[in-house]
Structure formats: structure tokens, C-alpha cells
Amino acid sequence: MSPRLAGKVAIVTGAASGIGKAGASLFASEGAEVVVADINQDAGRSVSEAINAAGFRAIFVPLDVHDTASVEEMVRTVMKHSGRIDVLFHNVVNARMVNQQDRRCTELPEDVWLEIVDVVLNGTYRCCKAIGREMIRQQSGSIVLSATVDALVGCAGYDAYTAAKGGVVSMTRSLAAGLARDRRLPKLCRNRTTARMA
Numbered sequence: 001m002s003p004r005l006a007g008k009v010a011i012v013t014g015a016a017s018g019i020g021k022a023g024a025s026l027f028a029s030e031g032a033e034v035v036v037a038d039i040n041q042d043a044g045r046s047v048s049e050a051i052n053a054a055g056f057r058a059i060f061v062p063l064d065v066h067d068t069a070s071v072e073e074m075v076r077t078v079m080k081h082s083g084r085i086d087v088l089f090h091n092v093v094n095a096r097m098v099n100q101q102d103r104r105c106t107e108l109p110e111d112v113w114l115e116i117v118d119v120v121l122n123g124t125y126r127c128c129k130a131i132g133r134e135m136i137r138q139q140s141g142s143i144v145l146s147a148t149v150d151a152l153v154g155c156a157g158y159d160a161y162t163a164a165k166g167g168v169v170s171m172t173r174s175l176a177a178g179l180a181r182d183r184r185l186p187k188l189c190r191n192r193t194t195a196r197m198a
């Protein structure tokens with residue numbers, strides 16, 4: 001049986017660790033050419049080297065989702081290297097800040113709120129904008145955004161994280177509906193955390 005993602009190019013953000021790292025290896029083992037994108041350059045390079053050493057294909061591209069220019073540069077690099085983008089699997093989170101500094105809003109410093117919302121929600125907007133435009137040009141692509149059940153049921157002491165992830169869940173629905181309009185034969189999957197165009 002041929003690999004299910006042969007010929008596909010998959011960008012995995014936050015791929016230097018955790019779920020993104022596991023996803024990058026899985027996409028590669030299914031035949032995709034994987035773009036390991038992360039702010040942590042040493043760990044990201046190790047992930048792409050390990051994938052290549054296992055006989056699959058990956059490149060590392062630095063990414064800081066705070067910065068629109070960094071996101072756009074990642075997309076330019078991938079387009080130059082691979083010529084297309086079939087998948088975005090978006091996993092970036094500033095986990096240490098969330099775990100150590102998020103609070104209920106009555107005790108939450110504004111700078112912590114702004115930083116968590118910027119990485120989790122604004123970063124999702126920046127990546128979906130730049131990559132979504134390429135997918136519209138191609139008339140194909142799949143976007144998978146990692147959210148959390150905490151955004152749906154609430155989690156005491158995590159007001160910034162749950163609010164930002166709630167925004168990601170809501171954006172997933174409107175993004176799926178909005179991008180589907182650009183397909184000649186739209187096939188829309190209304191999964192809670194998955195926007196599919198093809």
C-alpha cells in the first residue's frame with residue numbers, strides 16, 4: 001500500500017516538541033515532505049534531522065508566530081523549496097508561560113494576557129492567513145488547528161489560554177466556511193477543531 005500522503009507538503013508548526021513533533025514524524029512516515037517550523041531552532045533542526053535519518057523527508061524552517069514577517073518568510077521559503085503547501089498542522093503554544101503565569105483574570109497581569117493571546121490566537125490568524133492564501137491559489141489544502149477541551153468546558157486559573165483557544169475553535173468554524181467558498185467543489189468537514197478544504 002502506498003503512503004497516504006505521498007507527494008504532499010505538510011507544514012507542522014510547533015514541531016520542535018510534543019504533539020507537533022509527533023505529528024511531524026507521523027506525516028513524514030505517511031510519505032509527506034514535512035516542514036518542521038518552530039521558534040526553537042536547535043530542537044527543530046534535531047526533529048528534521050531525525051526524520052531524514054529515518055529515511056523520510058523533512059526540512060527545518062525557523063518561525064516566530066509573534067511576527068507576521070517571520071510567518072510570511074516561512075511561506076516564501078516553503079514555496080521556493082517545495083512549490084506547494086497541502087497541509088498546515090498548527091500546534092504553537094507558549095506552554096511555560098501558560099502553565100506558570102496564566103491566572104483568573106482578576107489576578108492576571110495584562111502583559112501575560114496579551115502575550116498568551118498573541119501567540120495562541122493572533123499566531124493562528126497569521127499562519128492561516130499566509131498559508132490559506134497559497135491554498136486558495138492552489139484550490140486545495142487542509143488546515144488542522146490544535147485547540148483544547150479546556151476552551152469548551154472552562155479551566156479555573158487559565159483565563160488567557162482558554163479565551164485564546166476558544167477564539168481558535170470559533171475561528172476554525174468560520175475559516176472552514178469562508179475557505180470552502182473558494183473551492184469549485186466544496187467539501188466541508190465541520191469537525192470542532194479541523195478545517196478541511198479537500
Ligand SMILES: NC(=O)c1ccc[n+]([C@@H]2O[C@H](COP(=O)([O-])OP(=O)(O)OC[C@H]3O[C@@H](n4cnc5c(N)ncnc54)[C@H](O)[C@@H]3O)[C@@H](O)[C@H]2O)c1
Pocket residue numbers: 013014015016017018019020037038039040063064065066090091092093094095096119146147148149
Ligand atoms: N499537551 C497537552 O496536554 C495539550 C492538551 C490540549 C491541547 N494542547 C494543544 O496542543 C498544541 C501542542 O501542545 P504541546 O503540549 O505539544 O506543546 P509543546 O510546548 O510541547 O510545543 C509547543 C511548541 O511551540 C513552539 N513555540 C512556542 N512559541 C512559539 C512561537 N512564538 N513561534 C513558533 N513556535 C513557538 C515551542 O518551541 C514548542 O516546540 C498546543 O496548541 C496546545 O495548546 C496540548
